Amino acid sequence: MKLALRNIQKSFGSNHVLKGIDLDVDEHEVVCLIGPSGCGKSTLLRTINLLERIDEGTIHLDGELVSGPGVDANAVRQRIGIVFQSFNLFPHMTVLKNLTLGPIKASGVSRAEAEARAIELLERFGLGDKVDEYPDRLSGGQQQRAAIVRALVGDPEVLLLDEITSALDPELVGEVLSVIRELASRGLTMILATHEMGFARDVANRVVFLDAGRVVERGPPAQVLGTPTQPRTQQFLRRVIEGGRL
Amino acid sequence: MASDQPPGGQLAPPSLTGGVNTYFAQEGARGALIAFVSTVVFFAVAIFAIGRSENWPTVQKSFFDVELMWDSLPAVWDGFTTNVWMFLIGQVAIMALALLIAVMRSLKGPAFLPVRLLAILFIDFFRGIPIILGLLLFGFGIPALRLPGLPNSAVFWGLVVVVLSYSAYTAEVYRSGIDAVPDSQRLSAASLGLTQWQGLRYAVLPQAIRNVIPALLNGFVSLQKDVALLSVLGVREAVREAQIITGRNFNYSPYIVATILFLAISVPSARFADWYTARDRARRSQGTG
Ligand SMILES: Nc1ncnc2c1ncn2[C@@H]1O[C@H](COP(=O)(O)OP(=O)(O)OP(=O)(O)O)[C@@H](O)[C@H]1O
Ligand SMILES: [Mg+2]
Numbered sequence: 001m002k003l004a005l006r007n008i009q010k011s012f013g014s015n016h017v018l019k020g021i022d023l024d025v026d027e028h029e030v031v032c033l034i035g036p037s038g039c040g041k042s043t044l045l046r047t048i049n050l051l052e053r054i055d056e057g058t059i060h061l062d063g064e065l066v067s068g069p070g071v072d073a074n075a076v077r078q079r080i081g082i083v084f085q086s087f088n089l090f091p092h093m094t095v096l097k098n099l100t101l102g103p104i105k106a107s108g109v110s111r112a113e114a115e116a117r118a119i120e121l122l123e124r125f126g127l128g129d130k131v132d133e134y135p136d137r138l139s140g141g142q143q144q145r146a147a148i149v150r151a152l153v154g155d156p157e158v159l160l161l162d163e164i165t166s167a168l169d170p171e172l173v174g175e176v177l178s179v180i181r182e183l184a185s186r187g188l189t190m191i192l193a194t195h196e197m198g199f200a201r202d203v204a205n206r207v208v209f210l211d212a213g214r215v216v217e218r219g220p221p222a223q224v225l226g227t228p229t230q231p232r233t234q235q236f237l238r239r240v241i242e243g244g245r246l
Numbered sequence: 247m248a249s250d251q252p253p254g255g256q257l258a259p260p261s262l263t264g265g266v267n268t269y270f271a272q273e274g275a276r277g278a279l280i281a282f283v284s285t286v287v288f289f290a291v292a293i294f295a296i297g298r299s300e301n302w303p304t305v306q307k308s309f310f311d312v313e314l315m316w317d318s319l320p321a322v323w324d325g326f327t328t329n330v331w332m333f334l335i336g337q338v339a340i341m342a343l344a345l346l347i348a349v350m351r352s353l354k355g356p357a358f359l360p361v362r363l364l365a366i367l368f369i370d371f372f373r374g375i376p377i378i379l380g381l382l383l384f385g386f387g388i389p390a391l392r393l394p395g396l397p398n399s400a401v402f403w404g405l406v407v408v409v410l411s412y413s414a415y416t417a418e419v420y421r422s423g424i425d426a427v428p429d430s431q432r433l434s435a436a437s438l439g440l441t442q443w444q445g446l447r448y449a450v451l452p453q454a455i456r457n458v459i460p461a462l463l464n465g466f467v468s469l470q471k472d473v474a475l476l477s478v479l480g481v482r483e484a485v486r487e488a489q490i491i492t493g494r495n496f497n498y499s500p501y502i503v504a505t506i507l508f509l510a511i512s513v514p515s516a517r518f519a520d521w522y523t524a525r526d527r528a529r530r531s532q533g534t535g
Pocket of ligand 2: 041042043162163
């Protein structure tokens with residue numbers, strides 16, 4: 001087991017957002033989180049990366065407890081990459097600088113080594129000619145691919161992706177999803193929150209439906225998306241189909 | 247933002263040159279000619295009217311006594327060089343101290359509460375008292391204590407007060423720049439495994455400082471004038487030198503000399519600040535680097 005979440009609870013003030021989430025993710029597994037807006041998908045991903053402190057529960061990475069006090073959060077974050085919905089590249093740095101900042105400053109990799117690795121990855125993902133560009137000269141799809149590469153450059157063991165296509169123009173979604181497909185085929189462990197049900201069905205080993213801070217249903221994509229057993233899941237998917245997103 | 251202006255720092259007036267250039271571009275040669283003629287006529291009439299006034303000879307004698315102006319120039323110029331180096335040293339110290347305070351104030355997390363409190367206390371205190379009061383208190387008070395190991399010079403303590411006071415304002419300027427950087431940038435830095443400090447240093451502050459360069463430039467312009475406040479401590483800067491000569495001669499012309507010297511640096515600085523601000527705004531609205 002790569003990642004094990006037990007009874008994750010999180011409140012913002014009186015807003016109880018995560019109400020006891022259990023989730024296991026195997027090595028090389030791709031898990032898709034689906035659910036209505038506000039159900040806690042983004043919050044859950046952020047807690048896994050320790051960007052939000054959890055109120056209760058435990059997170060184990062490779063059997064090692066990473067959620068308790070005294071854990072070096074920065075070290076854990078180097079093992080778990082995250083990509084956000086809005087690309088969040090640093091606008092005052094070139095693509096290359098964006099990519100090498102983490103390895104150089106956080107992991108102490110030499111500049112030469114970090115740049116070589118960054119350039120290799122950029123070329124692999126079709127951004128070889130954007131190395132020295134600033135983010136605002138890139139299209140949305142290129143920015144998001146660069147953000148994905150930035151999360152990959154430190155060789156994370158797990159990659160978290162939070163609705164990485166929802167800020168994109170429809171014709172740019174495909175290029176970003178194909179990057180994710182490639183990563184899945186290479187066996188990278190991923191958890192992704194998404195509204196793209198078709199993509200979830202395609203790429204996920206498992207789909208988890210969250211509602212109001214709880215896991216309502218989970219299973220293989222064909223089952224959860226095709227023949228859901230819970231009324232809440234059925235209702236959610238009906239709306240999605242009406243919205244033309246499946 | 248208005249309350250974050252440095253002492254005496256009004257927002258700089260809109261750029262004259264910028265305005266005229268735009269006007270030329272819009273109206274062409276005919277517009278330019280009209281603008282030129284009307285400006286010349288206006289000032290000619292004004293100068294003529296003043297010169298014809300029966301009070302003008304008195305005014306000229308006590309404010310524009312050319313001989314006295316010339317005689318006072320060396321001393322006032324000498325004092326002015328003191329203004330310039332006080333300004334330069336002060337400006338560097340303010341930029342550094344203010345940044346430190348702004349960073350202290352924007353650190354997140356319960357562990358940093360005392361640091362934040364300290365920064366807030368500092369800002370509230372030094373922004374809340376008139377500079378002149380601080381000058382009297384520190385500039386006369388501390389040297390009077392004759393504490394061993396501390397400098398007794400009025401310039402030193404006066405400059406310290408000006409630096410502390412300006413730093414309180416400038417820290418708020420920096421902070422507004424830090425607040426304008428989206429929180430997602432910090433989050434993004436943290437997600438790469440950077441510490442909070444590294445995230446500030448490499449991701450947030452470069453953007454924040456760029457956000458506030460126009461406001462900082464306007465602060466420079468105010469500081470150029472406000473170092474003259476040290477004259478109350480007897481520091482022999484330009485205003486003080488002019489005051490001494492004026493007192494001896496019962497004539498205000500040395501003040502005019504000081505006025506010209508101050509304008510000679512503050513007007514170009516203000517124009518530069520305007521130019522930079524306009525350029526920065528244009529760049530941003532184009533959405534490029
Ligand atoms: N930093 C925060 N401070 C306060 N409340 C927050 C914060 N982040 C999230 N919330 C709240 O937590 C709840 C869950 O938000 P979250 O962003 O996790 O939902 P989501 O499932 O990702 O929704 P969406 O599909 O719209 O992205 C919401 O009610 C939101 O208002
Ligand atoms: Mg979300």
